[in-house]
Amino acid sequence: MLSRGFTLVEMMVAVAVLAILLTIGLPAFGGLIDSQRMDSSVNGLMRSIQFTRTEAIRLNRPVTMTPLGQDWNNGWIIFLDANHNGAHDSDERVLRYEQPALVSHIHANANIADYLRYNAQGESELLNGGFQSGTFSLCPQQTAAQGRKVIINRVGRARIKRAFITSGCPG
Numbered sequence: 001m002l003s004r005g006f007t008l009v010e011m012m013v014a015v016a017v018l019a020i021l022l023t024i025g026l027p028a029f030g031g032l033i034d035s036q037r038m039d040s041s042v043n044g045l046m047r048s049i050q051f052t053r054t055e056a057i058r059l060n061r062p063v064t065m066t067p068l069g070q071d072w073n074n075g076w077i078i079f080l081d082a083n084h085n086g087a088h089d090s091d092e093r094v095l096r097y098e099q100p101a102l103v104s105h106i107h108a109n110a111n112i113a114d115y116l117r118y119n120a121q122g123e124s125e126l127l128n129g130g131f132q133s134g135t136f137s138l139c140p141q142q143t144a145a146q147g148r149k150v151i152i153n154r155v156g157r158a159r160i161k162r163a164f165i166t167s168g169c170p171g
Helices: 008-059
Strands: 063-067 076-079 094-098 105-108 116-118 134-139 147-152 158-163
Touching: 008 063, 008 076, 008 094, 008 116, 008 134, 008 147, 008 158
Parallel strands: none
Antiparallel strands: 063 076, 063 116, 076 094, 105 134, 134 147, 147 158
């Protein structure tokens, strides 16, 4: 009678090959997940910026986007800033709340640290009427990975740039 099966040596070789493949593949898979989180987060931020700009044009009045709890990492709120102070007050109409991004950290430079505001022409502007430009830096979970920058130019158009972010990221 002939018995079919694997010998102990064959089974150990198969397990060793599987272990080697997993050791090589899992770190790359983690990087892929981090990259997907980064892309999802930056796309969410871009959608919010574009929504703010579009609503300002559509409603023919200034619309403001400001961080919750004065920290962009907590999420943000988009609202009609009736008293033009750059902060959401309880009597002001909320257009949208956004959840925090799935990245390690969001850092906004000084020009947009407190708010991002668009006027009725779709241009970003400071509370005093001057042009507002700035950069959001989205830090990746893995320190060796590329982050993203959302750069807002002087007329309010936002663009995305892949970059290794060295300032503003924790650690």
